[in-house]
Amino acid sequence: MLFQRKYVLALRRALYKYRYRKRSKGGEQEGEEMIKTENLTKEYNGNKAVDGLNLEIAEGDIFGFLGPNGAGKSTTILMLVGMIEPTEGKCIINEIEVARNPLKVKAIIGYLPEDVGFYGNMTAEQNLDYFARFYAMDANERKKRIEELLELVQLDGVSQKVGGYSRGMNQRLGLAQALLNDPKVLFLDEPTANLDPEGVFQYREQIKQLSDEGKTIFISSHILAEVSKVCNTIGIISKGTLIARGTLEELKNEFGRVGTENLRIIVETIEPLPEIEHEDIISAEYSEAKRKVVIESKSDLRDYISSELFEKGVKVKEMRMEEPTLEDVFLSVYRR
Amino acid sequence: MEAKGLFNVARKEFIDHLTSRKFLIILALFLVISAISMHQGIDNYNDRLERYKEQISQITGEEGIEPGYMPEKPSILLIFQMMSFQMSLLGAILAIVMGFDLITREKESRSLKSLLSHPIFRDEIINGKALGGILALVFAIGIALIISFAMLLLFSIVPDLNELWRIALFGVISVLCLLTYFSIALMTSTVSENSGMSIIYALIIFLTISLFLPMVGGMVAEIVVGEPPESPTYRIPPPPPTPNANENEQGEVIKPVKIEIPMDEEEWQRYEEESRAYWEKRSAIDGAIFTLVPTTNYLAVSSAVLSKNGGGLMFFGPGYRSETEGQDMLERIWKNILALIIFPLVFFAIAYIKFMRMDIR
Numbered sequence: 087m088l089f090q091r092k093y094v095l096a097l098r099r100a101l102y103k104y105r106y107r108k109r110s111k112g113g114e115q116e117g118e119e120m121i122k123t124e125n126l127t128k129e130y131n132g133n134k135a136v137d138g139l140n141l142e143i144a145e146g147d148i149f150g151f152l153g154p155n156g157a158g159k160s161t162t163i164l165m166l167v168g169m170i171e172p173t174e175g176k177c178i179i180n181e182i183e184v185a186r187n188p189l190k191v192k193a194i195i196g197y198l199p200e201d202v203g204f205y206g207n208m209t210a211e212q213n214l215d216y217f218a219r220f221y222a223m224d225a226n227e228r229k230k231r232i233e234e235l236l237e238l239v240q241l242d243g244v245s246q247k248v249g250g251y252s253r254g255m256n257q258r259l260g261l262a263q264a265l266l267n268d269p270k271v272l273f274l275d276e277p278t279a280n281l282d283p284e285g286v287f288q289y290r291e292q293i294k295q296l297s298d299e300g301k302t303i304f305i306s307s308h309i310l311a312e313v314s315k316v317c318n319t320i321g322i323i324s325k326g327t328l329i330a331r332g333t334l335e336e337l338k339n340e341f342g343r344v345g346t347e348n349l350r351i352i353v354e355t356i357e358p359l360p361e362i363e364h365e366d367i368i369s370a371e372y373s374e375a376k377r378k379v380v381i382e383s384k385s386d387l388r389d390y391i392s393s394e395l396f397e398k399g400v401k402v403k404e405m406r407m408e409e410p411t412l413e414d415v416f417l418s419v420y421r422r
Numbered sequence: 423m424e425a426k427g428l429f430n431v432a433r434k435e436f437i438d439h440l441t442s443r444k445f446l447i448i449l450a451l452f453l454v455i456s457a458i459s460m461h462q463g464i465d466n467y468n469d470r471l472e473r474y475k476e477q478i479s480q481i482t483g484e485e486g487i488e489p490g491y492m493p494e495k496p497s498i499l500l501i502f503q504m505m506s507f508q509m510s511l512l513g514a515i516l517a518i519v520m521g522f523d524l525i526t527r528e529k530e531s532r533s534l535k536s537l538l539s540h541p542i543f544r545d546e547i548i549n550g551k552a553l554g555g556i557l558a559l560v561f562a563i564g565i566a567l568i569i570s571f572a573m574l575l576l577f578s579i580v581p582d583l584n585e586l587w588r589i590a591l592f593g594v595i596s597v598l599c600l601l602t603y604f605s606i607a608l609m610t611s612t613v614s615e616n617s618g619m620s621i622i623y624a625l626i627i628f629l630t631i632s633l634f635l636p637m638v639g640g641m642v643a644e645i646v647v648g649e650p651p652e653s654p655t656y657r658i659p660p661p662p663p664t665p666n667a668n669e670n671e672q673g674e675v676i677k678p679v680k681i682e683i684p685m686d687e688e689e690w691q692r693y694e695e696e697s698r699a700y701w702e703k704r705s706a707i708d709g710a711i712f713t714l715v716p717t718t719n720y721l722a723v724s725s726a727v728l729s730k731n732g733g734g735l736m737f738f739g740p741g742y743r744s745e746t747e748g749q750d751m752l753e754r755i756w757k758n759i760l761a762l763i764i765f766p767l768v769f770f771a772i773a774y775i776k777f778m779r780m781d782i783r
Contacts, residue, residue, distance in 0.1 A: 160783070169538050169782050189541040197539035203532025207438065219430045220540040263536060 120145040120271055120302040121166065125175035128161050128326075135161040137326035138175070143304065143319070148297050150317030151306040152416060158326040159306040160200060163273050166304070167197045179271055193221065196269035200276040200306075202260030206249025210241050210259050213248055214266060221267045235262040238292065253280035261292065271302045278312050290316055314412040322416060334412060341418045350408040351381045351388060356401040362394055377403075427546035428553065435524075435554025440561065444519050449562050452512045456566045457573065459508050463501030464577050470496035498574065498581055499728040502592055505570065506724040509596050510717045513563075514628065517600040520558060521607025522624045523617040524551050525777065530616060538782060548777045552608060552770060559600045567593050591727045598762040599720035603628065605769035612773040612780070631715055639711035647704045651696040654689045709757070716765055719758040726751050 121143040128136040136158040143149045153159045164170045166177050168188030177184040184191045204213045211232055218228040236242040239258040248259065257280045264272060278286050293316045296303060307313050313320060314334055322330040322337075330337055348368055353359065358376040366384040373379075381387065388405060395402055439445050474495055525548075528534035537547065567589065574581065581589065607624045614620035712718045 164783065167539055169535070189543070192539065192541040199532070199535040199539065201532055202536055203534075204536060205438075205533055206531060207441070216430070216434055217536070217540050220427055220542050260536070264539075266540075 118145045119143070119178075120147070120180055121149075121304060122178040123162070123166070123175065124178070126162065126165060126172055126177060127174035128158075128165060128170065129173040134326050136165070136172075139323070139326065139328055141321060141328060141331075143302060145302050146297070146300050147319050148293065148303045148305065148317045150313035150320040151304060151323065152308065152310065152313060152320060153306075153323035154308065157323045159308075159323060160275055161326075162323070163197070163275050163304070163306055167195060167273055168192055193267060194269055195271045195273060196264035196267065197273045198257075198260045198264040198275060198277055200279065202256060202263070204248040204251075204256065204259060204263075207247060209247055210236060210244060210251075210262070213259070214263055217263050218266050231266065231268075232262075235265055238262065238265070240288065254282055254285050257281055258285065258288075261289070265296075269301065271304065272296060274303065274305045276307055276309075277305060278307070278309055286312070310412045310416055320412075330415075334415075337412075337415045341415045348382045348384060349386060351383060351386075351391065352378070352404070352406055352408060353381065353391060353395075353402065354378045354404040355395065356403055357399075359400060360394070360398050362391055364390060427542040428550045431542070431547055431550025432553035432557065435551050436557045436561075439520055439554065439558035445516070445558070448512070448516045448519055449565070452508070452516055452562065453566055453569060455508050455512060456505055457569055459504045460501060460570050460573050463504040464573065464579065466504075467496055467498060467501050467579070468577070470500075497729075498579055498585055499588055501574070502570070502589060503725065503728045505566075506592070506596070506721060506728070509563075509566075509724075510599060510720050513596065513600045514603040514632070514717070516562060517559060517603035518607045518621075518624050518628060520555055521604045522611050522621045524555070524608055525611040525773075526614055526617040526620050527611075535782060544778050544780075545774070548612075548774050552605075552773075555604050555608065556597070556601060559597055559604060563593050563596050563600070588727050592724055595720060595723050595727060595762065598766070599716055601766040602716040602762065602769070605766040605773065609769045609773040609776070612776045632717055635711060635715050636718070639708055642711060643704045643707040646707055647700060650700050651693060654693050713757050713761045716762070719761045722758040723755050723762060726755050 119142050121141065123139050123141040126136055126139040126141075127134060139158075139162060151159055151162070161170070165172050166179065166184065168177075168184045168191050171185050179191050180194055182190050182194075204210075205216070208216070214232045214235065215228055218232065223231065233242065236244075239262045241255065241258055241262065244255070248256070251259065257277070261274075261277070264274070278289055281289055290312075293303060293305075305313060305317060317334070319333055320331070320337055321328055330341060332340065354374075355377055359372065359379050362370060362379070362381065364383070364387055366387060368382045368384065370382075371380045381391070386407060388407060392402065392405065525534075528537070534547075538544070571581075571589070606627050607620070610620045610623035610627070611617070614623055
């Protein structure tokens with residue numbers, strides 16, 4: 087059985103890599119669409135929580151859905167998982183329209199809600215068994231799957247009832263319940279919100295493992311560091327509308343310097359620095375007995391600075407261009 | 423609607439009820455009080471039986487049975503009549519305790535979102551919860567009846583087939599009564615934000631229909647139909663025309679006697695008709711108001727079922743009389759039976775609609 091499982095996993099990985107390569111060769115950002123929204127809109131009392139959202143996420147992607155509180159992230163997820171119906175537009179997952187076939191969709195997705203909750207009077211195993219009974223699994227399959235999942239989230243051997251769990255344990259159990267049906271698509275709403283650093287580390291490992299299995303993962307979060315570490319594509323939502331989408335690199339290139347068109351180059355040397363002059367240099371701040379300079383310039387002058395210092399016999403300890411972080415990108419996009 | 427999800431939810435809810443501390447405490451209290459009232463009922467029954475035997479032995483002498491009066495053998499169903507009072511109060515509390523946090527607890531623990539993320543329709547959840555609750559109520563009533571039956575056997579009282587049938591029917595009616603309160607609690611649990619508010623709403627409705635309605639029923643009827651018609655005026659006939667009105671021939675003083683004679687026969691008949699119409703109307707309004715009281719309906723129907731001849735009714739609402747024949751029973755209590763069936767359906771329908779439209783965020 088173990089051999090069979092490994093074989094299936096290897097096949098899935100191969101299939102995923104093949105699809106990924108196919109996408110890359112074609113120069114397209116996306117291959118087969120796994121998640122798609124068309125003009126998705128949700129109104130509450132005349133206020134649009136989600137406003138005409140168009141989104142396409144390819145199979146195998148780890149998509150980070152960013153946005154401030156109240157931007158419409160959770161509402162979008164609830165529509166995607168078939169828990170609420172859109173006012174307008176539609177969600178399609180694996181070519182199935184969610185509003186028309188919510189049960190079909192739920193059978194192939196897993197969902198970890200924000201602040202996930204369970205039945206406090208039952209153990210983790212009993213909770214998972216209750217949920218697993220909604221799928222076509224017999225008693226043996228359920229037992230085996232639950233054992234695997236509890237081991238994965240390191241809750242195996244915990245016999246106490248869920249009512250006595252910490253929030254972190256609850257969150258880990260939440261991931262296990264989202265994986266009960268071995269879903270094709272996984273929706274995670276603020277997955278690291280209640281986890282300690284060790285829990286966050288384990289979560290990243292689990293996401294990596296799930297991604298290797300070829301699952302499409304949709305992560306909604308406002309913890310930017312987490313998104314930048316695990317996601318390969320990112321979407322930023324504000325006031326119910328998607329305002330940016332792409333890989334982290336694409337977003338950095340597009341939005342990283344919005345508002346400040348200049349670059350920051352930091353140079354550290356062993357000997358004191360000579361004066362560096364170039365028409366693109368806007369300012370240069372020397373420090374540490376002229377052994378460090380922060381240059382603000384209109385263009386990437388690293389080649390020029392390197393040659394100048396080499397000619398003058400100054401040994402370079404470090405030279406780097408300051409990269410915009412996801413936080414810079416997010417704030418830049420959000421404040422536009 | 424898929425039955426698989428429904429039964430899964432119902433199974434979980436049933437187990438939850440049976441393992442819930444509050445359910446077990448109230449069920450234990452309910453069973454203990456039922457057993458005590460059964461014991462009292464059995465004592466009462468044995469006393470009556472003794473009296474009956476004495477009467478029989480007095481009547482039947484050496485000459486055999488005397489024609490005419492024949493005492494009636496007491497029915498063991500009387501024992502269950504005492505139980506029905508406990509059922510209507512403690513059973514109602516048990517049903518409310520079972521239902522008041524069925525939905526609010528899911529919202530508070532946020533387990534509803536987890537549940538809905540799996541392949542299950544919303545109606546399966548609410549129907550499953552109702553089914554689980556009904557099964558738990560059937561279980562509670564079943565246990566109470568089994569204990570009662572065991573007590574009967576302990577006291578060497580063996581019911582006949584007809585009595586067994588009536589006891590079973592009493593169980594069904596008891597479940598219907600408790601179901602009314604359970605559906606009220608389920609409804610308040612669906613419309614309330616939290617369990618605290620839900621129990622308050624459930625108790626308000628319980629007190630309104632159990633105490634307030636019977637109290638104001640008569641007042642409402644009087645307001646609607648007004649004062650009863652006044653009787654016709656009477657006239658006092660004039661004294662006989664004697665020379666001395668106050669003395670007879672023997673010289674005795676005669677006191678005038680007032681003889682009240684209706685002034686007009688037609689007027690009197692009209693008064694009787696108006697009065698009958700008035701009381702019929704008032705009785706109908708009273709009856710309609712009392713039909714809104716589940717306890718009245720329950721006691722009316724259970725009393726009819728538990729009377730030996732099927733008609734010895736003891737109703738608590740106005741407009742009812744005791745001792746009617748068996749065939750009249752259904753005619754008399756069909757409204758109560760209908761109310762016992764309709765009330766749970768109405769409250770459950772409200773809970774169902776509200777739950778289906780509930781905003782899950």
